[in-house]
Amino acid sequence: MIKIGIVEDNAQLAKDIQDKLALGEDLTVLWIERDGATALKALDKGEIPDVLLMDITMPVMDGIEATRLAKEKYPNLKILMLTVMDDEKKLFDALKAGASGYLLKEVKPHLLINAIDDVLEGGLPLSPSLANKVLKYLKGETKIPTSPAPGTEKLSKREKEVLQWLKKGMAIRQIGEQLFISDKTVRKHLEHIYEKLQVHSGKEAIVKKGFE
Incomplete structure (x- = not known):
């Protein structure tokens, strides 16, 4: 049985993720936490999942910082970012922090389940839109983007x-x-x-x- 931890501050989205996982065989949700800080506490209690599904934008502690701290303590933990942010800068930040993959929350259930299997086998599942950007970076066609200073990016x-x-x-x-x-x-x-x-x-x- 593959144990899954979910870190998601939106209760409805957490339930949506859980419902997707319920369609897979040999998957069980070990726990759901609402922010990175409480997720770290759950890990420290010894409740270590096989794969951690991590949101990025959360109160108290965001997913990238939580990933970095979790990987420092538990280097073998597999963390799959699950977010609405189709943002290559966040992708690279997450990978630098130790994430093993990066998917959008709109991912279909079978693709999410496949991504979990892929992560456990040492793969690096990425959303298609971001995989192409990573490929361009690896080819030297583009540079890693930089984020604007907090609060300076204009709203659409x-x-x-x-x-x-x-x-x-x-x-x-x-x-x-x-x-x-x-x-x-x-x-x-x-x-x-x-x-x-x-x-x-x-x-x-x-x-x-x-x-x-």
């Missing part, structure tokens, strides 16, 4: 719209209805907003953005 027009509706007290589903987009797309926009503004909640984002 759509991200501003999402934040404006959030400021009015609307829930994710209501925002989706207003903008004619899915709940999943709203969550993706929110994670991008949190990452760009270096915050961990909608309230913090609204305060930091100001909306003067």
Whole structure:
């Protein structure tokens, strides 16, 4: 039986991941933690999974820092980043921290299960969109991108719209209805907003953005 740990601060997304894993044979979820810090505590208690599915943008401690610290203590632990961020800079940061793969949360169940098997066999599963960028880097065609300073990256027009509706007290589903987009797309926009503004909640984002 392959033991899986899930680190995901969004309860619904954590459940979605668990549901995907339920379709696989010989897979069991050992635990679910909401941030990197509590995941490290679970590891320190001796609850070591075979593969850790790690989100990136989380409160208290993000997934990349948690990966770095976890690999320092448990070098044989396999960590697979599972995120909405199709960002090559985050990919390279995660790999440098010790991650064994990088997939987007929209990955289909069978591909996620295959990626877990691949990681256990020493492979490096990557989302197709990012695998091509890594290949270009290895060929010397591109350089590793650098991230802008925290808070300096501008929000897109759509991200501003999402934040404006959030400021009015609307829930994710209501925002989706207003903008004619899915709940999943709203969550993706929110994670991008949190990452760009270096915050961990909608309230913090609204305060930091100001909306003067």
